[in-house]
Amino acid sequence: MASIAPNRSRLPSRSSVPASTTRAAFRVPRISTLAPSRRSEAPSKASALLTLSSLATDARLLGTPAPEPTGDLDRATIEARTMLHRGIDVLAELQDLEPEIEPSDEAFDDMFGDAPLQAEHEAKVSDLCFAGLIELRTALRGLAEATKPADRVIAIEMAGRRLRSALRAVLTLAAVGGARPSELPTNEDLESALASRRAYATFRKRLRRAEYDTQESVLRAVQYAAGALASLASSSDYAKLLESDRAALRGLKDRAFEWARGAREVAAGLALLEDIHTSAELLGRLGERPDLRIHDAAIFTKIETAKSEGERLALIDTLEGRDEELDALFIRIRSGEATEILWALVILRFGALR
Numbered sequence: 001m002a003s004i005a006p007n008r009s010r011l012p013s014r015s016s017v018p019a020s021t022t023r024a025a026f027r028v029p030r031i032s033t034l035a036p037s038r039r040s041e042a043p044s045k046a047s048a049l050l051t052l053s054s055l056a057t058d059a060r061l062l063g064t065p066a067p068e069p070t071g072d073l074d075r076a077t078i079e080a081r082t083m084l085h086r087g088i089d090v091l092a093e094l095q096d097l098e099p100e101i102e103p104s105d106e107a108f109d110d111m112f113g114d115a116p117l118q119a120e121h122e123a124k125v126s127d128l129c130f131a132g133l134i135e136l137r138t139a140l141r142g143l144a145e146a147t148k149p150a151d152r153v154i155a156i157e158m159a160g161r162r163l164r165s166a167l168r169a170v171l172t173l174a175a176v177g178g179a180r181p182s183e184l185p186t187n188e189d190l191e192s193a194l195a196s197r198r199a200y201a202t203f204r205k206r207l208r209r210a211e212y213d214t215q216e217s218v219l220r221a222v223q224y225a226a227g228a229l230a231s232l233a234s235s236s237d238y239a240k241l242l243e244s245d246r247a248a249l250r251g252l253k254d255r256a257f258e259w260a261r262g263a264r265e266v267a268a269g270l271a272l273l274e275d276i277h278t279s280a281e282l283l284g285r286l287g288e289r290p291d292l293r294i295h296d297a298a299i300f301t302k303i304e305t306a307k308s309e310g311e312r313l314a315l316i317d318t319l320e321g322r323d324e325e326l327d328a329l330f331i332r333i334r335s336g337e338a339t340e341i342l343w344a345l346v347i348l349r350f351g352a353l354r
Helices: 019-025 042-059 070-096 120-145 149-176 188-205 215-234 243-261 266-288 290-305 309-319 324-337 340-353
Strands: none
Touching (some): 042 070, 042 149, 070 149, 149 188, 149 243, 188 215, 188 290, 243 266, 266 290, 290 340, 309 324, 324 340
16 A cells, blocks of 8 residues: 655644644643743632641541440541542642643744753642652551451551641642642641650650569569550550550550569560560651651751740750650750750750751
């Protein structure tokens, strides 16, 4: 079969086509030397952000149910799953609401070269929506895979935290870009994390190692551990711990009492103590969370610029549990030993932790 060559003489030259037709026919999104036009998308984006803000308010009420009765757990699961689906829908809509970018006439000939970057906050909002979608879909899988009541409670709690974190990140960055909703969500999860860090620090300080591989020495260390676990469970901050952490701590406490009431084998007691100290160390890594690191950096900046001793002292309360050396310095400062040298050591220690 003979090939049919295109008749290029019939193809219009760019000069013979109106400029508006050229832009309409050859529009390539996300490539422009001009600021993007927002007139067509502004209402939709504003509506999506308002929906997101409303969902963030609802997500604050998504609590952690008790394993029993089962009916309450079922209702909480449905509520969490519904909120996750709403969040996924709105984040996907926001991600798709990239501004329609119309190339300028001057840029037409070069528009297939290297594309200039979008406005910084637009790119980041889109990135956060993408990351948030991953988080919320992970939470949905966790809800679907959890079958035991205790596992379902943990999955619901993690779903709420993932949802609040994703929505807060998008809304905060949208506000930086000028698309601020009526009110940004407060960060209750940060407050809970600060309380948890403080509680875990106190827990670690109360633990003891067995001095000798004898039943008496191991028993004494286990008694210290059981007392530390009991004190943690009765503290005002205990309710703010993650349910998964509380479940792990309850398991350690049960093992400690079981060992003390049983044959008190030295090897089993040493293994128990090792598990307790390992758990305490892992829980202490809470301070490595990104939101806590950002919080701590902001606090230390304020400490460096504080104009009075009272201002500095008021700032260090939320840093308790960040680091054992820092805690030791804070104790000396609170005892009235506050000097410029101690404050300089605090700043130096934080610089080493960054």
